Amino acid sequence: MTRIPVAKTYKIYIGGKFPRTESGRYFPLEDGKGNVIANMCRGSRKDFRNAVVAARNAQPGWAKASAYLRGQILYRIAEMLEGRRDQFIGELRLQGATQRAAEKEVDLAIDRLIYFAGWADKYQQVFSAVNPVSSAHFNFSVLEPTGVVSILAPDDTSLLGLVSNVAPAIAGGNTCIVLASESKPLCAVSFAEVLHASDVPGGVVNILTGFRSELVEQFASHMDVNAIVYCDGGKKVATSVQQLAAENVKRVVKRTRVDWTRDDAQDPYLIRDTQEVKTTWHPIGT
Amino acid sequence: MATPDNKLAFDGGWEYAPAPESTDHVTIRKRYGLFINGEFVAPEKGRYFDTLNPATEEKLSRVAEASAADVDKAVKAARDAYRNVWSRMKPAERGKYIYRIARIIQERAREFAAIESLDGGKPIRESRDVDIPLAAAHFFYYAGWADKLEYAFPGRKPRPLGVAGQIIPWNFPMLMAAWKLAPALACGNTVVLKPAETTPLTALKLAEVIRDAGLPPGVVNIVTGAGPTGAALVEHPGVDKIAFTGSTNVGKIIQRALAGTSKKYTLELGGKAANIVFADAAIDQAVEGIVNGIFFNQGHVCCAGSRLFVQESVADEVISKLKDRMETLIVGDPMDKNTDIGAINSKMQLEKIESYLKIGQQEGGEMYQSACRVPKQGYWCRPTLFTGVSQSNRVVQEEIFGPVLAIQTFRRFDEAITKANNTPYGLSGGVWTDKGSKIFKMTQSLRAGVVWANTFNKFDPASPFGGYKESGVGREGGLHGLDAYLDLGAHR
Numbered sequence: 052m053t054r055i056p057v058a059k060t061y062k063i064y065i066g067g068k069f070p071r072t073e074s075g076r077y078f079p080l081e082d083g084k085g086n087v088i089a090n091m092c093r094g095s096r097k098d099f100r101n102a103v104v105a106a107r108n109a110q111p112g113w114a115k116a117s118a119y120l121r122g123q124i125l126y127r128i129a130e131m132l133e134g135r136r137d138q139f140i141g142e143l144r145l146q147g148a149t150q151r152a153a154e155k156e157v158d159l160a161i162d163r164l165i166y167f168a169g170w171a172d173k174y175q176q177v178f179s180a181v182n183p184v185s186s187a188h189f190n191f192s193v194l195e196p197t198g199v200v201s202i203l204a205p206d207d208t209s210l211l212g213l214v215s216n217v218a219p220a221i222a223g224g225n226t227c228i229v230l231a232s233e234s235k236p237l238c239a240v241s242f243a244e245v246l247h248a249s250d251v252p253g254g255v256v257n258i259l260t261g262f263r264s265e266l267v268e269q270f271a272s273h274m275d276v277n278a279i280v281y282c283d284g285g286k287k288v289a290t291s292v293q294q295l296a297a298e299n300v301k302r303v304v305k306r307t308r309v310d311w312t313r314d315d316a317q318d319p320y321l322i323r324d325t326q327e328v329k330t331t332w333h334p335i336g337t
Numbered sequence: 338m339a340t341p342d343n344k345l346a347f348d349g350g351w352e353y354a355p356a357p358e359s360t361d362h363v364t365i366r367k368r369y370g371l372f373i374n375g376e377f378v379a380p381e382k383g384r385y386f387d388t389l390n391p392a393t394e395e396k397l398s399r400v401a402e403a404s405a406a407d408v409d410k411a412v413k414a415a416r417d418a419y420r421n422v423w424s425r426m427k428p429a430e431r432g433k434y435i436y437r438i439a440r441i442i443q444e445r446a447r448e449f450a451a452i453e454s455l456d457g458g459k460p461i462r463e464s465r466d467v468d469i470p471l472a473a474a475h476f477f478y479y480a481g482w483a484d485k486l487e488y489a490f491p492g493r494k495p496r497p498l499g500v501a502g503q504i505i506p507w508n509f510p511m512l513m514a515a516w517k518l519a520p521a522l523a524c525g526n527t528v529v530l531k532p533a534e535t536t537p538l539t540a541l542k543l544a545e546v547i548r549d550a551g552l553p554p555g556v557v558n559i560v561t562g563a564g565p566t567g568a569a570l571v572e573h574p575g576v577d578k579i580a581f582t583g584s585t586n587v588g589k590i591i592q593r594a595l596a597g598t599s600k601k602y603t604l605e606l607g608g609k610a611a612n613i614v615f616a617d618a619a620i621d622q623a624v625e626g627i628v629n630g631i632f633f634n635q636g637h638v639c640c641a642g643s644r645l646f647v648q649e650s651v652a653d654e655v656i657s658k659l660k661d662r663m664e665t666l667i668v669g670d671p672m673d674k675n676t677d678i679g680a681i682n683s684k685m686q687l688e689k690i691e692s693y694l695k696i697g698q699q700e701g702g703e704m705y706q707s708a709c710r711v712p713k714q715g716y717w718c719r720p721t722l723f724t725g726v727s728q729s730n731r732v733v734q735e736e737i738f739g740p741v742l743a744i745q746t747f748r749r750f751d752e753a754i755t756k757a758n759n760t761p762y763g764l765s766g767g768v769w770t771d772k773g774s775k776i777f778k779m780t781q782s783l784r785a786g787v788v789w790a791n792t793f794n795k796f797d798p799a800s801p802f803g804g805y806k807e808s809g810v811g812r813e814g815g816l817h818g819l820d821a822y823l824d825l826g827a828h829r
Contacts, residue, residue, distance in 0.1 A: 177491060180801075180815060180816050180817070182797070182799040182800045182801070182815050182816075183799050184795075184797035184799050184800050185474070185797055185799075186795060186797065188792065188795060190797065190799070190800050192800075192801045192815065192817060195781075197805075198784075277806065286597055289596070289597055290596045290597030291596075292596075293592065293593070293595065293596030293597065294593045294596040294597075296592070297589045297590075297592035297593045297596070298589070299761065299806070299807055300585070300588060300589060300592065300604065300606065300806065300807045300808075300809065300810060302810060318492060318827065320493075320825065320827045321827075327786065327805050328786065328801050328803070328812050328817050329780075329785070329786055329787075329788065329805075330786065330787045330788070330800055330801045330802065330815075331780045331787075331788045331789075331790065332787070332788070332789045332790060332792055332795050332800070333776070333790045333791070333792075334790070334791050334792050
């Protein structure tokens with residue numbers, strides 16, 4: 052008699068916990084042959100609002116963590132992902148990837164985390180400045196995190212697109228709420244489990260699954276979100292996101308048609324996209 | 338602490354004799370056209386509007402009102418100049434043109450200062466010592482960047498955006514024109530600039546400078562007019578970038594209007610800066626800083642220190658000294674070199690400020706104004722402060738853009754931070770304390786783009802300026818100000 056395998060319940064990730072969507076709704080994820088792989092949470096606007104509260108509460112602490120610590124935690128995420136490599140390859144295959152493509156995607160995602168782990172304590176030095184003002188002041192500009200960032204992850208990749216957008220945001224001290232790929236949501240939830248095991252404080256990354264068309268307005272308009280990073284979507288989405296973002300002068304970062312597998316899809320400017328420049332004036336005198 | 342015994346008698350018999358800046362060297366034409374493609378041209382619809390001296394309410398000149406057709410002409414001129422001349426020029430040569438502008442402004446500085454004060458109402462001391470020298474310095478600073486841009490952005494090959502549409506406010510007319518033009522030109526863009534309708538004259542004089550500097554026609558175009566002219570510029574499909582300085586409300590309208598287009602934008606919007614005084618601060622210096630923070634330029638400053646937070650143990654002393662200092666401020670003729678506070682920029686702005694004075698009192702705040710005399714003619718507001726206000730009061734939350742200070746107290750460090758950050762704005766802030774570690778904890782905790790420690794309202798071309806949250810997007814000034822006018826070719 053063969054053993055019955057235990058199937059996983061895919062839930063969402065808010066404030067370091069794995070609740071089901073408060074709405075109680077689901078959507079079935081099917082493989083190419085129409086078999087149901089999983090019942091995914093169809094996240095609601097209320098889920099999003101809860102996630103914003105968690106992200107806001109976590110933000111000051113995460114921003115205050117030393118750059119060294121943030122780098123180590125990002126590195127730890129990579130370690131945890133490496134350990135679960137096979138699980139992610141399996142999930143990617145379930146969602147239609149070839150073995151080779153799945154391996155490549157997981158490996159790139161791990162390496163991307165290492166890449167941004169290394170930047171955590173370096174981008175500040177690259178982008179900061181001491182400014183030679185004419186008066187007797189010591190004047191310098193540094194980067195600070197924008198705050199709470201909402202991220203609409205790309206749809207065409209389950210893991211790599213998500214990682215490529217989350218890593219630069221949190222490396223820079225932001226907290227975020229991510230909407231996973233709608234068509235390939237499995238890896239996002241498993242990635243939340245990786246985060247959970249990696250000393251990432253609860254609330255730093257919050258991950259929802261669900262329908263983009265249902266949630267995009269909330270992601271763009273919420274008054275306690277400081278920036279929105281949106282990947283892909285047509286002109287209609289772009290227009291709507293930017294219009295709604297104006298409500299509280301959100302920073303809008305558009306990343307469309309990026310091939311996340313490319314080497315040049317990673318650079319410190321992705322961190323800078325969700326940073327503010329703060330300039331401090333300090334008198335020089337006795 | 339000031340007591341009746343040692344209090345100085347500022348209301349004594351001594352008065353300053355008038356010390357007016359001479360204006361015989363100043364030429365203002367009776368009428369100005371639009372500066373398009375290197376020459377002054379009449380507006381298509383033939384409409385002109387008056388620009389007034391807010392201190393006398395007398396007409397200074399008539400200025401063309403640009404319609405959508407004029408804006409279109411200006412954008413086309415800018416596009417041609419971009420395509421055929423400016424983008425093909427060697428960057429070092431571009432830089433030399435900008436250096437020329439800086440030099441001519443320096444040569445004609447006093448004339449510019451006088452016109453700035455006549456047209457905008459700001460004290461000649463400020464236009465002479467702050468606005469105009471900083472404007473020249475800004476051109477000088479950015480001129481040198483023109484051939485060094487690749488060093489500013491490691492790993493990138495920066496390219497110009499094309500035609501920049503720029504809309505500037507009335508509080509620092511010439512300085513804002515410099516803030517906008519200098520980096521745009523240095524980065525290789527051409528420009529259509531719209532000055533504010535109440536203060537167009539120095540921008541039009543700047544057009545003369547640009548012509549005299551020999552800039553190729555169409556590289557800089559200046560179109561005057563009000564809201565509709567600005568809207569035509571924002572909506573023009575031939576513009577690649579919008580840079581706007583003004584109110585948060587208009588900034589949001591612009592951000593919405595640009596949705597779905599590929600235009601880049603930077604917004605420098607409103608503020609409600611917290612100026613925080615700790616008990617261990619040098620109190621007399623702090624009082625000077627408070628005065629400079631809120632009464633500089635009649636409080637028409639987006640980064641004005643309009644919310645004062647004083648640690649409770651020194652609140653009485655600070656407020657008492659502040660009131661004494663307010664009594665010494667001279668409100669009056671902007672052209673008088675002794676004047677501290679000039680005229681409110683326009684009748685509309687004066688009405689707005691006065692409405693807030695009423696609101697503040699209706700909300701239960703206690704209003705104090707200095708006892709100074711103000712001229713009969715013109716638009717004036719005495720330096721004003723409110724005590725007994727709370728976080729939810731409108732005079733605490735909303736940008737008044739006038740010489741009106743709202744004072745609150747605090748006990749603990751965290752309380753000061755919480756109150757200071759409790760605003761949709763995040764442009765600037767100030768902190769006064771003698772303790773270095775406290776300064777840096779404070780400057781790190783304030784959610785604002787510019788923080789002054791034991792000083793306030795300092796500006797420099799090398800120093801990036803711009804806001805967090807609803808105070809805007811992007812930076813102006815310094816290396817970081819280049820980003821607004823370049824395509825870095827990254828993931829967009």
